[in-house]
Amino acid sequence: MTRRGKGFILGGAVLLVSIFLPYGWAQEEKPSEEAQPTVTVQTEVTAAAVSNLRDSAKFTEYRAFPPGSWGDVTVRYRRGAYLLEALAKNVARDDQLFRLTSQRFGWFKLDLTYDKIPHRFAFDARSLFAGVGTGYLTLSPRLQSDLQASLSPTDLASRVSSYLAGAATVDEALFRKTFQADLKVVAWDPFRLTAEASREKRQGTRPFGGNFGFGNVVEIPEPIDYDTTQVRLAAEYGRKPFFVNFSYAFSDFANNIDTLTWANPYRATDSTSPTAYLQSYLAGPATGLIDLYPNNRAHTFSLTGVLMDLPLKSRLSATASFGRLTQNDPLVPYTTNQAIRRGAPSGVPGEPVPFDAWDRASLPVQQADLRVDVTQVQLMLTSKPLRFARLRLKYNFYHWDNKSEQIHFPGYVRMDAVWEPEPAANVPTGFKRQSFLVDVGLDVWKSTTLTLGYRFLRTDRVFREVAEQDDHFWKVALDTTPLSWLTLRAAYERSQRRGEYDFRVPFIASHLGEEVERPPQLPFLRKYDQANRDRDSVLLMAAVSPLDTLTLSGSVVYGKDDFRDSPFGLLDDRRTVYSVDADYTLTERVSLFAFYSREDFRSRIRARQWVPVGVGDPYVRETGLDSLSNWTSDEKDKLHSLGGGLQAVLLKPQKLTASVDYTYSKSDGAVAFVSPVGTAANDANPFEPVGFEQVDDVRFHVLNARLRYAVTRGLTYTVGVLWEKFRYDDDLSTVGFVYIPVTATGAFNGATLMGTQLRGYNATVVYMKVSYTF
Amino acid sequence: MRASTFICIGSVAGLLLSASVLMAQAPPPARGYVGTEACRECHDSYYRSYMQTSHGIKEDKRTPEAKFGCETCHGPGAEHVREQGGEVPGNGAASGGAIQVLGPKSKLSVEERNAVCLSCHETMTTKVALWHGSPHESRSLACTSCHSIHGGHPKNLAKPTEVEVCTTCHQSVKAEIHKNSHHPVREGRMTCTSCHNPHGTVTDKLIAANSINEKCYECHMEKRGPFLWEHPPVTENCTTCHTPHGSSHPKLLAAKTPFLCQSCHSNSRHPGTLYALSPQAVAQGLSAFQALNNRAFYRNCLNCHSQIHGSNHPSGKSLGR
Numbered sequence A: 001m002t003r004r005g006k007g008f009i010l011g012g013a014v015l016l017v018s019i020f021l022p023y024g025w026a027q028e029e030k031p032s033e034e035a036q037p038t039v040t041v042q043t044e045v046t047a048a049a050v051s052n053l054r055d056s057a058k059f060t061e062y063r064a065f066p067p068g069s070w071g072d073v074t075v076r077y078r079r080g081a082y083l084l085e086a087l088a089k090n091v092a093r094d095d096q097l098f099r100l101t102s103q104r105f106g107w108f109k110l111d112l113t114y115d116k117i118p119h120r121f122a123f124d125a126r127s128l129f130a131g132v133g134t135g136y137l138t139l140s141p142r143l144q145s146d147l148q149a150s151l152s153p154t155d156l157a158s159r160v161s162s163y164l165a166g167a168a169t170v171d172e173a174l175f176r177k178t179f180q181a182d183l184k185v186v187a188w189d190p191f192r193l194t195a196e197a198s199r200e201k202r203q204g205t206r207p208f209g210g211n212f213g214f215g216n217v218v219e220i221p222e223p224i225d226y227d228t229t230q231v232r233l234a235a236e237y238g239r240k241p242f243f244v245n246f247s248y249a250f251s252d253f254a255n256n257i258d259t260l261t262w263a264n265p266y267r268a269t270d271s272t273s274p275t276a277y278l279q280s281y282l283a284g285p286a287t288g289l290i291d292l293y294p295n296n297r298a299h300t301f302s303l304t305g306v307l308m309d310l311p312l313k314s315r316l317s318a319t320a321s322f323g324r325l326t327q328n329d330p331l332v333p334y335t336t337n338q339a340i341r342r343g344a345p346s347g348v349p350g351e352p353v354p355f356d357a358w359d360r361a362s363l364p365v366q367q368a369d370l371r372v373d374v375t376q377v378q379l380m381l382t383s384k385p386l387r388f389a390r391l392r393l394k395y396n397f398y399h400w401d402n403k404s405e406q407i408h409f410p411g412y413v414r415m416d417a418v419w420e421p422e423p424a425a426n427v428p429t430g431f432k433r434q435s436f437l438v439d440v441g442l443d444v445w446k447s448t449t450l451t452l453g454y455r456f457l458r459t460d461r462v463f464r465e466v467a468e469q470d471d472h473f474w475k476v477a478l479d480t481t482p483l484s485w486l487t488l489r490a491a492y493e494r495s496q497r498r499g500e501y502d503f504r505v506p507f508i509a510s511h512l513g514e515e516v517e518r519p520p521q522l523p524f525l526r527k528y529d530q531a532n533r534d535r536d537s538v539l540l541m542a543a544v545s546p547l548d549t550l551t552l553s554g555s556v557v558y559g560k561d562d563f564r565d566s567p568f569g570l571l572d573d574r575r576t577v578y579s580v581d582a583d584y585t586l587t588e589r590v591s592l593f594a595f596y597s598r599e600d601f602r603s604r605i606r607a608r609q610w611v612p613v614g615v616g617d618p619y620v621r622e623t624g625l626d627s628l629s630n631w632t633s634d635e636k637d638k639l640h641s642l643g644g645g646l647q648a649v650l651l652k653p654q655k656l657t658a659s660v661d662y663t664y665s666k667s668d669g670a671v672a673f674v675s676p677v678g679t680a681a682n683d684a685n686p687f688e689p690v691g692f693e694q695v696d697d698v699r700f701h702v703l704n705a706r707l708r709y710a711v712t713r714g715l716t717y718t719v720g721v722l723w724e725k726f727r728y729d730d731d732l733s734t735v736g737f738v739y740i741p742v743t744a745t746g747a748f749n750g751a752t753l754m755g756t757q758l759r760g761y762n763a764t765v766v767y768m769k770v771s772y773t774f
Numbered sequence B: 001m002r003a004s005t006f007i008c009i010g011s012v013a014g015l016l017l018s019a020s021v022l023m024a025q026a027p028p029p030a031r032g033y034v035g036t037e038a039c040r041e042c043h044d045s046y047y048r049s050y051m052q053t054s055h056g057i058k059e060d061k062r063t064p065e066a067k068f069g070c071e072t073c074h075g076p077g078a079e080h081v082r083e084q085g086g087e088v089p090g091n092g093a094a095s096g097g098a099i100q101v102l103g104p105k106s107k108l109s110v111e112e113r114n115a116v117c118l119s120c121h122e123t124m125t126t127k128v129a130l131w132h133g134s135p136h137e138s139r140s141l142a143c144t145s146c147h148s149i150h151g152g153h154p155k156n157l158a159k160p161t162e163v164e165v166c167t168t169c170h171q172s173v174k175a176e177i178h179k180n181s182h183h184p185v186r187e188g189r190m191t192c193t194s195c196h197n198p199h200g201t202v203t204d205k206l207i208a209a210n211s212i213n214e215k216c217y218e219c220h221m222e223k224r225g226p227f228l229w230e231h232p233p234v235t236e237n238c239t240t241c242h243t244p245h246g247s248s249h250p251k252l253l254a255a256k257t258p259f260l261c262q263s264c265h266s267n268s269r270h271p272g273t274l275y276a277l278s279p280q281a282v283a284q285g286l287s288a289f290q291a292l293n294n295r296a297f298y299r300n301c302l303n304c305h306s307q308i309h310g311s312n313h314p315s316g317k318s319l320g321r
Helices: A003-028 A141-148 A153-165 A505-510 B003-025 B036-051 B070-074 B078-083 B110-121 B162-166 B171-176 B212-216 B232-236 B279-283
Strands: A038-051 A068-079 A082-091 A097-104 A108-127 A168-185 A191-211 A217-239 A242-255 A259-263 A287-291 A296-310 A314-327 A370-386 A389-402 A412-414 A418-420 A430-445 A448-462 A468-483 A486-499 A533-547 A550-562 A568-585 A590-608 A630-651 A656-674 A697-710 A715-729 A761-773
Touching: A108 A191, A108 A217, A141 A153, A168 A217, A191 A259, A191 A287, A217 A259, A430 A468, A550 B171, A568 B171, A590 B171, A630 B171, B036 B070
Parallel strands: none
Antiparallel strands: A038 A068, A038 A761, A068 A082, A082 A097, A097 A108, A108 A168, A168 A191, A191 A217, A217 A242, A242 A296, A259 A287, A296 A314, A314 A370, A370 A389, A389 A430, A412 A418, A430 A448, A448 A468, A468 A486, A486 A533, A533 A550, A550 A568, A568 A590, A590 A630, A630 A656, A656 A697, A697 A715, A715 A761
């Protein structure tokens, strides 16, 4: 080796030793006791008895109370900087959760989770169908033939009622089972990496409405079998004055049951009816076909950057993201009804069906091929130019750019019953929102800030009634803590929305740019999400802590929307919420809490009942705003919620503790109507309408009481009781409910129902729990 | 350049680098700092609660415990110890300033209190990166309004659960989550931060996504579409029809159907129909199931228009297939 080579080696060795020696020496500086591993195990076993569990699926809507026992276990292993934790909660229940965490502090954290969440809709729903949970709901041909042979609507009601009385019952529920892995790497701080992946399986059935004509609604169980895969990768750098985050998110939704074919109870053979208004057994299809939610996919790239420590205590943040949503499911045929074939009569006399509507080859395209690009950009500048003043400027741009092509359909099949030769194209709506905000915060007094703000929002739409819409928002807010025990907040916001409304736009778009004479929509109606609107909202809040042990707070929220330029549609909307809350630590052993809230909602709509070229027609017969066929509804909801509880240490220190809490919610809804009364010749609804007094009325009690005894530091016994009483009344869905509704004269009233409406319950859970930690 | 020169430069560079590493490893001689043990003499319960949190993990070099312990956040303690009549150990001979109380009774301004937390957290995660200019920051909310390192609660919250913290100010939401139709918040399967990031986001209402709809689609991705036949208000904003915190109406709807639907649809024939009972029907004791039709009772519009979020069926333009 030459002298130069030896020199390089020596220099390199000095360099390496001088770098790693101090690092390695620093690594030796660990207190010896922290390197000792510790293991902690917490176990909990609960045994419970439950009464009236199956009165209503509402009681276990998102949870499980299996009679018997279940357990929770947490095992924690810690050695120095390393932690391994395994958690199992509600083991063997429908709402169980498992999590494994492996973490090296300052290096990485890995979480692996399995989570199961139920969502129950109904118990013991009656179903005539076989194949519940699949994409094919079938009936026995004998049943269909028998019902098709009905002699009258009254006879039909009698026949189907007897079948339904002997029908099987099904529980309708779905379960989400999610596997998730989250990894965060901070070892190279300020560079950090995140990777998240999840796979969710959702399975079950859900109440769903099927129909075969205006006189034939059949409630069916929608099969749910979804797989969703989501992945998110992110890299970020954070060290003053910079913060940058780049992420990519992928989401794939797959529906394993694309379509639902279900049998028509009232038809064994396909037929086509001219109008689909005929009685169910007289005409219509033998089966129906619904295209369930299509598979879709989304990719999103996002970049966020923050530049801090600029002059005048300023900082600049910017976010940009781009996403693409796609859906390319194969299209199903227009219908499964074999009677709707070339030459068959259609809904328009003299215009027969042009092709075999049940043949996919008759479709103009075979795949959906739809795409939306989503772009968002935000820029925000915050600054404190003066000691007492803060400034915020923000610009936001969001674009839902629907790139889908319009597909021209020569017509459609109404309810699988009849071909309607009405050409129409799909309408790929899109929108763009741009907003600009300026906010000034002034410290006007000690611990008091006055905020003044203005925001302008421009919305541009494609293929909707309001192509260009401007919203102006003005805000003033006062936040003050004049005393250490008193906080007051008040805020008022006023907004105004304005835009030119052209109700014909969606119809013209649907007809590929051609004008439509007399669109079926009431021309005076304004859809409230686009209509001109004046909005006022007020918030008042006070929190008082006169003692360290006592906190009282209260708030009032008031909101009002006025749609002054809407002759029809939503006219106005009011909301007032009053709330009070109290927390009091009575003694070092006893603490109490209580709350009360009252909410009042009111909304009014105006509409018109009319038939084309008939009574109430706004184009021909009644072209003004006034008509005897007009009607107004006034919907009110009043809600009260109150609750309270106490926690008491009966034996110190934490040896014997008791807790009780109770909540009560009451909701009363009502709808009143006003409509002038004429005759059948000049009034499409010639009667004095009577309102509904019970609209989603609820009475809900929850009482929770527990007594906990600590035998030792690690061993505790708990006994408890949970009592819930839920009552639901609704004039439209529960009052007078029957599986086969009939008219006053006993005739079939157009519906075959499973009985999945909300039901009340009165359930009690008594449980005992043993917890042991070692 | 000669090899020996390279060696010299390399060695000097290495020594300088070593020195900087050594200097970085060892705590600097801090003026006014008394050390955590001094704090523990009077505030042991606070110390213990702090050590239960991620802030107390010494092995993570980003944490207060890896720096000056309690004094990382509360400031040098020499003056405080002296005021309390205690002996100031070690290098506390010179004063470093008053101790900083950071809780609700702090005499510091909100901005000063927040600066303590943000000195680390502002650049540690995207979650807090947009705090400045966020609604909570603009309304002078302190970090310690919601968080407490010494509280002993998950996520260092000031109260045992997120819902209790958030509903301290957002009281109307407390009633909403107890309503008939609700997300599984009171069952503990979701929480406020399932949808919101209270520290600041690009979206209104502190929604932790690029838009309200994109947040909803994270769990309800079957409604993302795009669909062949769209229901335009669905695409623009889920809250046109739904109230996500809770509703007395089924499916989190903002109003009762069919009246919700009739707010926008007064088309000819059945959409604009007045679905009400007549006095004669009431006098006869008829229910809606007897006196009205399937467009009014049970699920009313949704009895037939079941694909309300959009349809992919060629015959589905009325969202009934």
